[in-house]
Each structure stands twice: as structure tokens, then as C-alpha cells.
Amino acid sequence: MARRGLSDRVSPSGLTIRAAQPKDAAAIARIHVDAWRSAYPGLISDAVLVGMSHRNQSVQWARSLGRRQPRESVLVGVDGAAGLIGFGNCGPVRVRGTPAKGEVYTLYVDPDHQGMGVGSALLTALFETLAEAGMSSAIVWVLSLNPSRFFYEAMGGRRFAERDERLWGTVLRETGYVWTQIGPTGR
Numbered sequence: 001m002a003r004r005g006l007s008d009r010v011s012p013s014g015l016t017i018r019a020a021q022p023k024d025a026a027a028i029a030r031i032h033v034d035a036w037r038s039a040y041p042g043l044i045s046d047a048v049l050v051g052m053s054h055r056n057q058s059v060q061w062a063r064s065l066g067r068r069q070p071r072e073s074v075l076v077g078v079d080g081a082a083g084l085i086g087f088g089n090c091g092p093v094r095v096r097g098t099p100a101k102g103e104v105y106t107l108y109v110d111p112d113h114q115g116m117g118v119g120s121a122l123l124t125a126l127f128e129t130l131a132e133a134g135m136s137s138a139i140v141w142v143l144s145l146n147p148s149r150f151f152y153e154a155m156g157g158r159r160f161a162e163r164d165e166r167l168w169g170t171v172l173r174e175t176g177y178v179w180t181q182i183g184p185t186g187r
Contacts, residue, residue: 015118017125020074020087022065027084028076029057035108043145045170073129077109077118085113090126093139098160100178102135123155131183138182141165144173152177 020028033052040049065074072091079085088107093100104126109118130138142149144162153159157177164171 014080015085015121016078016080017075017121018078020065020076020089022062024076024084024087025062025065026054026058028061028065028074028087029054031084031087031108031110032057032061032106034111038111039146039148040143043143044167044172071133071135073126073133075122075125075129077122079113079118082110082113085110086118086122088122088126090130090138092135095139098139098176098178099180100135100137100139102130102133102138102182104130104138104140107140119151120155127179127182136183137178137180139176139178141174141176144175149175149177 033054036044036052037049069091072089074087074089076084077086086107086109088104090102090104093103094105095103104123107119107122107126109122127138130136139160140152140157141163142152157179160176160178162173162175165174166172
């Protein structure tokens with residue numbers, strides 16, 4: 001899933017964005033679980049959040065990073081002092097009928113590093129990755145009650161649609177945010 005040819009991008013704050021490697025699986029899993037437990041209480045059942053484990057997520061991410069999926073990428077944000085503090089993945093849109101060619105599947109930042117520009121840097125790099133792969137537009141699906149949805153609006157996403165998604169035995173409402181032009185000329 002790591003993108004071929006991705007050169008490390010270093011921001012003025014010292015954050016490096018690079019392609020994920022299999023050795024990153026445990027750190028990605030930690031961020032994944034911790035971000036869910038921080039963002040989703042009251043939105044997702046406590047049983048699901050308590051049942052998540054760093055170990056199980058690490059195994060899943062190790063498998064995922066070990067398989068190459070055409071046109072899909074996993075990027076990580078690495079801080080020199082703190083290590084890996086965020087990640088996201090993207091690829092071709094999974095739901096037809098949207099005005100997007102690409103999709104950001106996940107974007108999570110360690111709760112202790114949110115609000116510091118990590119998410120913005122990762123989203124920008126994910127958009128650049130999609131654009132370089134010939135996908136000039138993108139969509140992100142977010143739980144409609146997730147306060148982080150405003151991040152996508154601030155990043156220029158336009159509400160496109162809502163849908164119901166059945167996850168963990170419950171129906172959750174999601175909002176799709178779309179960018180009709182991404183890459184060098186768009187966000």
C-alpha cells in the first residue's frame with residue numbers, strides 16, 4: 001500500500017510525511033485505537049471502543065501494509081521528537097455515483113498532537129498522492145456527529161451527501177465531503 005516514489009515531505013514545523021512501512025504497523029495501530037477512543041465516545045458503542053486493542057489493530061495494519069494494493073497509499077506523519085503521530089490512507093473511490101475519483105479512507109492524528117497542523121499536512125499529502133495517481137477529485141466520509149467533521153469543512157470540503165452505514169450492529173449516519181479539484185491547483 002505504500003506509494004512508490006514518495007519522497008519525504010518535511011514541513012516548517014519539522015513534521016515529515018512519508019510512505020508507511022510495515023515496521024510502522026504498531027504505531028499506526030496505537031494512533032488508530034487512541035483516536036477512536038478519544039473521538040467516538042457516545043457515537044459508537046462503548047463495547048466496540050473497549051473491545052478495540054492495539055495488538056489486534058497492529059496485526060491488521062501489518063497485513064495491510066504487507067500487501068501492495070494498486071493505486072492505494074498509506075502515509076504517516078513523523079515528528080522528530082515524538083515519532084509517528086498521524087496517518088492516513090487513500091485510493092480510488094469505493095462508492096460509485098459520487099463526483100470524486102479518489103477517496104481518503106482514513107485520517108487519524110494522535111490525540112496529544114491534534115490541532116497542531118498534522119491533519120492538514122497529511123490531508124494535503126493524501127490529496128497530492130491521489131492527484132499524482134490521476135485522481136483529480138476526492139471524497140471523505142465522516143460520522144455526521146463527529147466534531148472533527150468541521151476540520152474537513154475548514155480544509156475546503158463541500159458537503160455532498162449523507163448515508164447510513166451499518167457498523168457493529170448499529171446504523172451510523174455519515175456525511176460525505178467532496179473536493180472537486182485536488183492537487184497543485186486545488187486543495
